[in-house]
Amino acid sequence: MYGSIRIEPNLHSKPLPNLDENLGFGKLFTNHMFMMDYEEGQGWHDPRIIPYGPISHDPAAMVFHYGQAVFEGMKAFRTENDEVVLFRPDQNAKRLNRSSERLSIPQMDEEFVVRAIQELVRVDAAWVPKKKGSSLYIRPFIIATEAILGVRPSMKYSFIIIMSPVDAYYDEGLQPINILVESYYARSVQGGTGNAKVAGNYAASLKAQTLAKEHNCAQVLWLDAIEKKYLEEVGSMNVFFKINGEVVTPSLSGSILEGITRGSIIHLLKEWGISVSERKISIDDIVQAHADGTLEEAFGTGTAAVVSPIGSLLWNGTPMVVNHGEIGQLVERLYTTITGIQCGKLPDTFDWLLKV
Amino acid sequence: MYGSIRIEPNLHSKPLPNLDENLGFGKLFTNHMFMMDYEEGQGWHDPRIIPYGPISHDPAAMVFHYGQAVFEGMKAFRTENDEVVLFRPDQNAKRLNRSSERLSIPQMDEEFVVRAIQELVRVDAAWVPKKKGSSLYIRPFIIATEAILGVRPSMKYSFIIIMSPVDAYYDEGLQPINILVESYYARSVQGGTGNAKVAGNYAASLKAQTLAKEHNCAQVLWLDAIEKKYLEEVGSMNVFFKINGEVVTPSLSGSILEGITRGSIIHLLKEWGISVSERKISIDDIVQAHADGTLEEAFGTGTAAVVSPIGSLLWNGTPMVVNHGEIGQLVERLYTTITGIQCGKLPDTFDWLLKV
Numbered sequence A, B: 001m002y003g004s005i006r007i008e009p010n011l012h013s014k015p016l017p018n019l020d021e022n023l024g025f026g027k028l029f030t031n032h033m034f035m036m037d038y039e040e041g042q043g044w045h046d047p048r049i050i051p052y053g054p055i056s057h058d059p060a061a062m063v064f065h066y067g068q069a070v071f072e073g074m075k076a077f078r079t080e081n082d083e084v085v086l087f088r089p090d091q092n093a094k095r096l097n098r099s100s101e102r103l104s105i106p107q108m109d110e111e112f113v114v115r116a117i118q119e120l121v122r123v124d125a126a127w128v129p130k131k132k133g134s135s136l137y138i139r140p141f142i143i144a145t146e147a148i149l150g151v152r153p154s155m156k157y158s159f160i161i162i163m164s165p166v167d168a169y170y171d172e173g174l175q176p177i178n179i180l181v182e183s184y185y186a187r188s189v190q191g192g193t194g195n196a197k198v199a200g201n202y203a204a205s206l207k208a209q210t211l212a213k214e215h216n217c218a219q220v221l222w223l224d225a226i227e228k229k230y231l232e233e234v235g236s237m238n239v240f241f242k243i244n245g246e247v248v249t250p251s252l253s254g255s256i257l258e259g260i261t262r263g264s265i266i267h268l269l270k271e272w273g274i275s276v277s278e279r280k281i282s283i284d285d286i287v288q289a290h291a292d293g294t295l296e297e298a299f300g301t302g303t304a305a306v307v308s309p310i311g312s313l314l315w316n317g318t319p320m321v322v323n324h325g326e327i328g329q330l331v332e333r334l335y336t337t338i339t340g341i342q343c344g345k346l347p348d349t350f351d352w353l354l355k356v
């Protein structure tokens, strides 16, 4: 598929930084990147691993004007046995194709995408950090590159993968966050692009995120755009609640992203015999549960933080504190289990890891 | 403001093509472009007119990942006296700032933006075509250039202006188009970005546009995302109807773009003493008017085509033919008037033109 991956080593490699030091998130990049191009008639072609460096485009390239761009986010981990593994990369390849489909971007062979990721990680394997909780963040993305101003699907694309060593999201273990329930701005709506990982969704969310920060909140909890009532997701995370012993998460309404962490958590809960349901959850349900004292836990889930306990939800100017602002037992157990599997401390019972 | 505009002439200028020949839309670009950068702390700086050519970015530049990009579209015309004029450029500068505001992009001085456009057009004035109906399309746009993968507003941007000589939208005068009324896909929703000219809106619209083409329609007529009932706009145009002598257009609901052509048309109609109202218009209203025989005209309005008569609306599988599929009197008059003002054949009564 697409021919073999050509490797052009970076002759001006940066020295490996001290990966035990503060890495931040997505600031520092490895020495190589993967690239493959698409052209109408020719299909995807010329897969190559080349030195990390600037990419050059005509200023009329469609990505600059019409936002025809999709991406993925995933991680490689160094296990305790010093192996490098990927967490469910097949799921990311699948979702990438789903996102592409929504934006009229040509599909890619999913097995090839996984192989490309593996190859690239292999080339820069030294950049996968060892420190507990740290990892190599992998960012595959596709951009429309045809230089034409008519509004229609581009006939040229680049598929690129870049990688960045990142710290654990929470330096000192899990840390509850405050969340602003947003009722004015909308992230997405049925029939829109909210269930795809497309560039424009994130630009559209910036304004509300700034508002959240002004309210001393880490993220926004989006409500559905139609009734301004049903919970959708939290920033770049899906959201879960434990209410009266039952775990609930918003169903895939068509306007929220189907998180891979979300899927893994639902799977784990079922394995553990904990009742979990995907359904419509209104903000009123949460207010009620909070008032009743049955709102036991709340947390976000996503590749970046795995899980993020929610300490309080700011709604209509009033904070609803969850579990006294402390880390719940369930969120702790989920965190320990998933990160345990990722770093090889726990057995990979569900076949979630792929060796590089 | 921002210092004076430095000019670096293109020493490898392309020869001027024959502007009387087929130009297409947005394929061919002039010899220069305008560029200015922003950096947090420093503000907008280094305005310059430089040779048109590729721009280079780190693959982690935010525009590729999060779609933080806005743009404008406007035209320069060569009048019958061989003067070059811009049509209401102040309105585009204002809207650019409004779009930026929505995406957390720093504001720009609007007078400076107009001046930058004027200067650039002056440098490549030879590229403004003479042929009837043709013009120089001007595309100002802003992209987020900071190389970091965290989701937050970029701290670096480029503001760029490129220009492309374009043909009249309709080679042989106005031509009625077929429109598909789209009820599944959504372009935007209240609280979203539909009233801003942001890149992601256009990516989100591609899929429905492809559907329209499959139904032999030129464009999609969007319905509101909430009730799937109220008309919004048509592709890259606002929409107007003449029903029983009255002209109506959807009010600015928060999810449609405030077109500059729309504003000019409302102004003209009022000047002419023709009743025009901005209000909610449901698809049922149109079906009813069509059944009654009171649906006299329908047309789209935008910079590209000025006005576009709608010959038929495909709704629920059935086409509603408007005005026997012919060009209406009103749309013809509007077209003649606006293009007449633009090419200097009619007096610029409303001070819409700015000399370059």
Ligand SMILES: Cc1ncc(COP(=O)(O)O)c(C=O)c1O
Residues within 6 Å of the ligand: A073, A233, A235, A236, A237, A238, A257, A258, A259, A260, A261, A262, A301, A302, A303, A304
């Ligand atoms: C909008 C949004 N929702 C949810 C998620 C969580 O998805 P995943 O668990 O696959 O990282 C992400 C991050 O990828 C996201 O961007």
Ligand SMILES: Cc1ncc(COP(=O)(O)O)c(C=O)c1O
Residues within 6 Å of the ligand: B073, B233, B235, B236, B237, B238, B257, B258, B259, B260, B261, B262, B301, B302, B303, B304
């Ligand atoms: C979505 C959308 N609506 C309407 C318009 C019409 O606006 P204007 O008349 O300013 O060109 C445009 C084009 O600019 C557009 O992109």
